[in-house]
Amino acid sequence: RTVYVNGEYLPETEAKVSIFDRAFLMADGVYEVTSVLGGKLIDFDGHANRLDRSLGELEMKAPLTKDELLEIHRELVRENEIEDGLVYLQITRGAPGDRDFAYPDPDTPPTVVLFTQSKPGLADSAQSKEGIKVISIEDQRWGRRDIKTVQLLFPSMGKMMAKKAGADDAWMVEDGAVTEGTSNNAYIIKGDTIITRHLSNDILHGITRAAVLRFAREAQMKVEERPFTIEEAQAADEAFVTSASAFVMPVVEIDGAAIGDGTPGARTARLREIYLDESRKTAV
Ligand code: PMP
Known part of the structure; x- marks a missing residue:
């Protein structure tokens, strides 16, 4: 399976995130799950809008535009030949280095991860x-x-x-x-x-x-x-x-x-x- 990590499409076995990632240490991250039926994303706009809201509530900047996110979703669906299934997206406050309860500098690059899960016959379970x-x-x-x-x-x-x-x-x-x-x-x-x-x-x-x-x-x-x-x-x-x-x-x-x-x-x-x-x- 191909996954997306911080701008790169990689085989899942080669994808890596830091052990200092704020989501790993403090659950400091947000996510979305968008379903795929017939190779197409269901209610993508709704999920993208809620993602923006979650990021805003946690004072995180959106690292990608809605169009860029849509393109990544589509590329993974294509690449992994997902007919029915889902796309998981996670954005975290990144990996500033030392563990600290205070938020790091707002310019710390966030960690962006997306992957797919295939679920044949999802709508007909x-x-x-x-x-x-x-x-x-x-x-x-x-x-x-x-x-x-x-x-x-x-x-x-x-x-x-x-x-x-x-x-x-x-x-x-x-x-x-x-x-x-x-x-x-x-x-x-x-x-x-x-x-x-x-x-x-x-x-x-x-x-x-x-x-x-x-x-x-x-x-x-x-x-x-x-x-x-x-x-x-x-x-x-x-x-x-x-x-x-x-x-x-x-x-x-x-x-x-x-x-x-x-x-x-x-x-x-x-x-x-x-x-x-x-x-x-x-x-x-
Ligand atoms: N409530 C909770 C606690 C959830 O985790 C979810 C699914 N993420 C939902 C409701 C349903 O939300 P949605 O329809 O956007 O998947």
């Missing part, structure tokens, strides 16, 4: 037909979840808690309400209404979330952006999560309680279809 089971756990992450940093240890622990409990993922709960999944935004459907937590610093502003809510409103579905509890979710008609790599994924069980009849809901399936159809049209 068995999981998307069966749905996933989630457990609830307390949200123990930091308070700036709107910044997409590489500081992912708690979500990783949450995923392992889910696996140990025989589930697929965890929904995190804070002050009695669901924030989001370990790597996705969380939704329930009651009657004709889609309910998902409002945007704030408490959750990542999902690019898939923005698109799905737009398509839902265009399809005359009602949307309520507000917190909801696990009890409300367990009593809902349908539940699902969204992310760039899972698209719209049905949730069929929460803490052992079946949602609806325990199979993926009809509205969720329709949203998934609309999302995939519409986002393929604007893929680049």
